Amino acid sequence: MPGGHRVSSDVRVFGIRHHGPGSARSVRRALEAFTPDAVLIEGPADADPLIALTAADAMEPPVALLAYATGEPRTAAFWPFAVFSPEWQALSWSAEHGVDVRFCDLPAAHTLAAESAESDRTDPLAQLAAAAGYDDPERWWDAVIESGTGADSFDAITEAMSVLRNATDLDEETRRREAYMRQTLRKAIKGGAQRVAVICGAWHAPALSGPLGPATADARILKGLPKIKTSLTWVPWTHSRLSTASGYGAGITSPGWYHHLFTAGDRTIPRWLTKVARVLRAEDLPVSSAHVIEAVRLADTLAAMRSRPLAGLSEVTEATRAVMCDGNDVLLDLITRRLVVGEALGGVPDDTPTVPLDADLRARAKTLRLKQQATEKTLDLDLRKDIDVTRSRLLHRLQLLGVGWGVPADSEINATGTFRETWSLTWKPELAVAIIEASLWGTTVEAAATAKVRAEASAEDVSLAQLTALLEQALLSNLTDALPELLRALDTAAALDHDVMHLMDALPSLTRTLRYGDVRGTDISSLARVNDSLLVRICAGLGSALSGLDDDSAIEMRRAIDGVHAAVMLRDEDRASKRWLGALAGLVDRSDVNGLVIGRMVRLLRDAGAISETDSATRLSRALSVGATPSAKAGWVDGFLGGGGLLLVHDRELLRLLDTWVSGLGEQDFVDTLPLLRRTFGAFDTGERQAIGQSVQGGNRSEAAAPIDPRRAAVAIRTVADILGVPS
Structure with missing residues (x-):
């Protein structure tokens, strides 16, 4: 019974x-x-x-x-x-x-x-x-x-x-x-x-x-x-x-293990540990059949010691750690993620009830050979190929709708230009709810994305920066029906917004939109006028915006200036470049502007060839020699050098000026200045720090300096060498 x-x-x-x-x-x-x-x-x-x-065959x-x-x-x-x-x-x-x-x-x-x-x-x-x-x-x-x-x-x-x-x-x-x-x-x-x-x-x-x-x-x-x-x-x-x-209330800690218990039939433990060996071998680790045999013996022995009828997950895990992972918990965590938990994704029949938007997404994904899978997959797209352009547009449209199947990623392919995109694709079950939520915008992915863009563009509280970001997304998604309304809203918002920081934050997205429009075959020539108008107003209002900045505001302004400068250089249009560089050149001699911002503008002008290397060195020397407190001077240096130390590697005169200034600081001034300098130099690449350290090794000591205590100096030299990453 x-x-x-x-x-x-x-x-x-x-x-x-x-x-x-x-x-x-x-x-x-x-x-x-x-x-x-x-x-x-x-x-x-x-x-x-x-x-x-x-009972359907496709139900898995x-x-x-x-x-x-x-x-x-x-x-x-x-x-x-x-x-x-x-x-x-x-x-x-x-x-x-x-x-x-x-x-x-x-x-x-x-x-x-x-x-x-x-x-x-x-x-x-x-x-x-x-x-x-x-x-x-x-x-x-x-x-x-x-x-x-x-x-x-x-x-x-x-x-x-x-x-x-x-x-x-x-x-x-x-x-x-x-x-x-x-x-x-x-x-x-x-x-x-x-x-x-x-x-x-x-x-x-x-x-x-x-x-x-x-x-x-x-x-x-x-x-x-x-x-x-x-x-x-x-x-x-x-x-x-x-x-x-x-977060599922009736969840379990080891679904992959339980799946194995149910499907393995006989010889459960040897089959499981064989799977473990395969995972470790896929990571180029030397795991042999002898490891598997010894791990099985250890698991069975542990079960016998604990009076258990068969080895369970705890015994198998201990045997895996001891025999196959050599006590390495990092490898054990890999086994846990890959096997003990696992990442199998099920499937449902095509005739399963669903919203029309989901049916459209499934059909388009099938046409584009994009498979929904739970494991992360990197997708490199060449936008010169029709299928890859269409894939890109679908993924961008899904992002607009809040369906995060794909997220932009860094490519491992050594290629530059705007013809390449890389995405990381992972299908998560909760995306089913996101699709249903997005279905209120339309019955197809394109129609839903277009409707959502139009709705967001017409919102009363939409900002200029939000509109420019929205326009960029619409372009990447090829939502041509939404572009006229977006451009009108953008033109109106740009005319009404008088905050220079808002204008500066909006310009980079607009410039990228101009740049990528040609690549994707979208006519957005009318954006050039809006872009030019923004730049004119930024240049006209920048002087007023620089007055009275505290240190936190100066950091934000430097970020905004970097963004505008990168956008202007990316656009590579003569009139725009001359207007921007001329505006910077007219502001670098002001004494009422935070040194962090002035130092940044001098660096940008030097890199663009608008001022000479000698002029920039003179300005650095002047900034370090008069007036301001050591911390203010360090801020100027941070603005000038922030983002990369390659300049100091190749320009020995600048390095000499900086070295002389640091060497001449009093004890308290050095203590006050050190955090700022550490932030500046800490952002440099390891190779740049090493090259700078090698350049200053053996430099001449000032004749007026106090006598050196060799014992204390040796400790200091070892510490500095460790920081710079060079042999002491």
Whole structure:
């Protein structure tokens, strides 16, 4: 007689652990022996119309039921299933045998409508594990169930849960769920089912076992429950989202391990450690068959020492660390991420109910050969190829819609210019909700992105910088229908905005838009006029904007000046370059401007060839020799040198001036100045610091300097050499 607590002669309740391979095997065996004509499974009852899809060939766990409030997709919930989930095995068995199967838990329409009350989060398995002497409930379940011999344990688990429930006050949510489960069971019996199997979480099993009691009591509990209109569908899921780290309440710590336990069949431990060896060999680590054999022996020995029937995850992990990773926890973490947790992505049939936007995205991704996968993939695009341009536009449109399937990344290909883009693609299950949220903008990706751009451009509080960023995104997405409205809004905003910093922040995006427009074949010639207008107003207002800057404001101004300068140089248009450099040249002699900004402008003029090397050296010498405090002089140096030390490597006169000034600082002045200088030189590349250190080694000491104490000097020299990265 198979296990399962009897309600009557023809109803049996199988209390399981969600996502437990041992439970999954036991459920399948129990169903084979019991041969019910109706199966009830814990899950939202309003998902019953979707059950038929579980039998489709294209349905591949892990997958999840997604329920969301119709018209308000941010209100959503997931019910995940893996191949080793007992509920999934019950669904599969029912489909294979043509048995009526239904979900019996509270419908999502009620669950999503209920206010988020704090339910009882006490883990009953943790209490049982503690009683058995385990500090980790995962290890306890692994020992008792997952690595066991397959002995039936449903009755024992139900009895244990009954004891725990008697000492626990059930929360209102649990009472409602169990009342609905009992009502569903009554309905199945009344509908003529002769042999009913109920698969539910072990905690709920006692509530469905024994006499069900009068239906009126449960009806009172369920009366007046809030309800909203919901939509449900299946979505792909991942093993990592089954883990407790993902925030899923019924999660597990080792989905990859559990998948192996369910699918490996015999020789579970040797097969697992062979997988470990493959992962380590893929990282070019010397792992041989001897390592695998020794790790298997150690895992079995640890299990015997602990009186366990078979080695579990803890024994296998210890054997992996000791034998195959040589105690290296970094390698062990790699094994945990790749195998113990894993990153398998499921799939759903094409005819799964979905919003039109999702169907359009799937079709376009298939056409462009972009595969949704859970592991990160780097995609290098050559924008001179039609397919890559179309891929780029799709990914940019999805970014506009808040669907972060792809994010821009740094390329490992040595190439310059605007013809190349690199993306990092990772499909995450929660993107299904993002797509549903974005569907309110339109039924296709292009239409939705266009509608969203238009809406954001017409917002009352949209800033000039936001408009320029939006225009750049629209260009990259090739949303030609939205460009006229964006340009009009941009022209108006630029005319009304009198804040020079706002204008400076807006110019780089506009310039990139001008530059990339030619590459992508988009006509945006009208932007040149807006760009020129912004630059004229920036140059006219920059002088006033520089007055009275404190140190924090000066840092922001330097950033803005760098951005405008880079944009002007990128555009490479003679009139614009002359106007900008002329504006900088007219301001560098002012004495009322923060030295950080003046030093930066001198450096930019020198790099652009607008002032000579001799002139820039003279200005540095003047800034370091008169008037201001040492910290103000250090700010000038930071502005002049910030961002790269290559100038000091090649210009020995500048290096001599700087070295002389630092050498002449008094003790307190040096202490006050050191943090600023450290910030400046700390931003240099290691090679630049080494070259500078080698240049100043052996320099002449001032005749007026105090006598050197060789012992103290040796300590100082070693310290400076360590900082600069040169041999002492």
